[in-house]
Amino acid sequence: MASLTLLLPALICLQFHLLSLAVADVNIGSRISTDDNGVWRSPSGHFAFGFRALNNNTDPNTKLFMVAIWYDMIPDRTVVWSLKTDNKLATAAAGSQVRITSAGLTLAGPEGNSIWESNLASVVSVGSMLDTGNFVLLNGNSEMVWQSFENPTDTLLPTQSLQPEATLTSRLTDTNYTTGRFQLYFKDGNVLLSPLSWPSSLRYTSYYVLNASASASTLVFNESGDIYVNTTNGAMIQPQGSQWNISDLDPEVNYYRATLDFAGVFTQYSHPRNNTAQPGWRIMRYVPDNICTAISYEYGSGSCGYNSYCAMENQRPTCKCPYGYSMLDPSNQFGGCQPNFTLACGADVQTPPEELYEMHASQDFNFPEGDYERIQPYSKQECQQFCLQDCMCAMAVSGGDTCWLKRFPLGNGRQETVSDQHVVYIKTRVTRDFYTGVNGEPSPAPDSKKEFVLGPLIGSLVLNGILVSTVALFFLKKQKVNRVSKAASGPSETNLYSFTYESLKKATQNFQEELGRGSYGIVYKGQLEEGSCHVVAVKRLDRLVDEREKEFRSELSSIGRTCHKNLVRLIGFCDEGMNRILVYEFMSNGSLADMLFGQSKPRWSVRVGFAMGIARGLVYLHEECESPIIHCDIKPQNILIDEYLNPKISDFGLAKLLLSDQSRTTTMIRGTRGYVAPEWFKNVGVTVKVDVYSFGVMLLEIICSRKVC
Incomplete structure (x- = not known):
């Protein structure tokens, strides 16, 4: 009897394990359609495979569906897997079918057209929906030749392991299953979380790294509900974070899932199997501890969208x-x-900025990254005034004697109690109500005599306004036609192409894929239809001085005449309306910062080559051009690397094109914190030596392969 008592727990565990491996066979030729609401359920009924309607439209003729797996015995029927094709959600119209054939699993449209196929080399004998939530295809030897567990979306389930070649990608929102903005992946033996440059798949710098003592081999979610990383030396590493606590796990009582949420948080949830208990998914643990502060760099929007x-x-x-x-x-x-207003350069040029905008102070939040300019010494009042006068400034932060200016789009904002020394100033439009008096009290209504006088006066003003507007529009349209025709020309005398704004908008798919941003503007990836260089980097300049319109092309002419193997080649430009855009050759290996500060460090000989190449480029700019070009912002982010690991200096010559009062170079600091030369803080003129100082700081970073500032 005693021995039987000891064996009883083991028998219960074995029974539970066998139940989890139970299968519900789906024979060859089986099919389900969006029209019949058919599903393939697991033996216990915990999971179901089938079509789920998307919340895109109520019209049955245009309604879309996705192929998914979900928990089928809880009220909200939570989706844990969806079919992807080319890393995007596979959508199907009404009347579409999923079929199992000897060639595998197929998704076909209502007309029989193929939307997706598993494309297997082995012959499939049967399909099965397991009680683990894994849908599998088996060959004649009962070997798995395809399984949903090896093609995950945003969720892991108990008994599922994530292999190094696989990723988890979040959905766009809680109810939108389109590929979202965050990804969990393996790199250099670590498990990382990174934002994506949505809607592209370009990864930004990681915001969470699970540092393993050895190379990570798999991310395991075992049948007990525990999550850890298996390493090559056999160690099991738990995710690290104050919110990743040890929990009491009981898979017989609770369902478990681990999901990379649409906000970028990797979270483990539990849900009672018994629906009479407190319903709903409960947060058990998660990483990172605070997603709002974890993403802390100038690229992307952060967990929230831009300007929030x-x-x-x-x-x-x-x-x-x-x-x-x-x-x-x-x-x-x-x-x-x-x-809730329009903030743009070139509008209302006759009206003083103080009459158009006002600054609203706040100490509840901050946008700590992405300032395009830092000026000092500046008081709080001077900081507000400077932002008011600067048409590109959307927000300013004043702290001590320093003023940080920020432009649209504002990214990586977070709630925080700013110290008394720091104040965030938001530029907003002045709002006025003509019939509202002081403190919101209504003003007296105008009397009849005033109305009698104002009537003819207003009518006269309207008539004159129409006449003036007609004449103005005629000349503006004529000027625009001339400018557009001029901007559509081919190569100039410096072999620079002059592009139209529409052609660059088309090349970048409406400026969709952001490569990076700096003090001069935002850079986008583009694909040209014509020209010798098809893939390009398109930089939208801002803060261009209106009165320097004539200098724009002459400065471009100077930049266009530069030719050196260690300078990024300028291909062309756009000078149309308010748009000033530069088109550069595309550098496939990103920036020097990506290489130096990433997980994989370049070897010493490569770093020596970087230093020598950058030095040659600076010597050319300072001594071998017709007139010396001072870069003013030498840093690893402005050194790009081509496919042959040649370093190339970018953004040279742009400082002269931007809004800059040359008489105030002692207070208008150019450059990036940590790389700025002492001359900027003194009442002296700047020379090429400011670049040499910045190069020295960067050289130290190249030697150490880490940030020194």
Whole structure:
């Protein structure tokens, strides 16, 4: 009897394990359609495979569906897997079918057209929906030749392991299953979390790294509900974080899942199997501890969308808009915010900025990254005034005697209590109500005599306004036609192509894929239809001085005449309307910063080559050009690497094109914190030596392969 008592727990565990491996065979030729609401369930009914309608449209003729696996015995039927094709959600119209054939699993449209096929080399004998949530295809030897566990989307389930070649990619929102903005992946023996440059798959710098003592081999979610990384030396490494706590796990009582949420948080959830218990998914543990502060660099929008800031509430990030802003989509708080006014250069040039805009102070949030200019010494009042006068400035931060200026789009905002020394100033439009008096009290209505006088006066003004507007529009249209025709020309005398704005908009797919941003503007990846260089980097300049319109092409002519193997080649430009855009050759290996500060460090001989090449490029700019070119912002982010690991200096010659009062070079600091030469802080003129100082700081970083500032 005693021995039987000892064996009883083991028998229960064995029974549970065998039940989890139970199968529900799906024979060759079986099919399910969007029309019959058919599903393939696991033996216990815990999971189902089939079509799920997308919340895109209520019209049955245009409604779309996805192929998915979900928990089928809980009220919300949570989706844990969806079919992807080319890393995108595979959508199907009404009337589409999923079939199992000897060649594998297929998804066909209502007309029989193929949407997706598993394309297997082995002959399939049967399909099965397992109680683990894994849908598998088996050959004649009962060997798995395809399984959903090896093609994960955003969720892991108990008994599932993530291999180094696989990734988890978040969905766009809680109800939108389109590929989202965050990814979990393996790199150099580590498990990392990174934002994506949505809608592309370009990864930004990681914001969470699970540092393993040896190379990670798999991310394991075992049948007990525990999650860890298996390493090549046999160690098991748990995710690290104050919110990743040891929990009591009981898979017989609870369902478990681990999901990379749409906000970028990798979270383990539990749900009672018994629906009479407290329903709903409960957060067990998660990494990183605070997603709002974990993403801390100038690229991308952060956990929230652009122009919004992130706040942690009840263990979840929420997104809020600054004063004077509102949600782009009220139904999606993570979609970003927009100003409730127009902020643009060239508008209302006859009206002083003080009459158009006002500065609203706040100490509840901050956008700590992405300032395009830092000026000092400046008081809080001077900082506000400078932002008011600068048409590109959307926000300013004043701290001590320093003023940081920020432009649209504002990224990586977060809620934080700023110290008394730091104040965030938001530029908003002045709002006035003609019939509202002081403190919001209504003003007296105008009397009849004033109305009698104002009537003819207003009519006269309207008539004259129409006449003036007609004449102005005629000349503006004529000027625009001349400018557009001029901007559409071919190569100039310096072999620079002059592109139209529409052609560059088309080449970049409406400026969609962001490569990076700096003090001079945002860089996008583009694909030209014509020209010798097909893939290009398109830089949209900002802060161009209106009165320097005539100098733009002459400065470009100077830049266009430069030719050196260690300078990024300028291909062309756009000078159309308010748009000033430069088109450069594309550098496939990214920036020097990516190489030096990434997980994989370049070897010593490569770093020596970087240093020598950059030095040659600077010597050319300073001594071998017709007139010396001072870069003013030498840093690893402005050194690009080509496919042959040649370093090339970018953004040279741009400082003269931007809004810069040359009489104030002692206070208008150019460059990036940590690389700025002492001359900027003294009442002296700057020379090429400011670049030499910045190069020295960068040289130290090249030697050490890490940031020194």
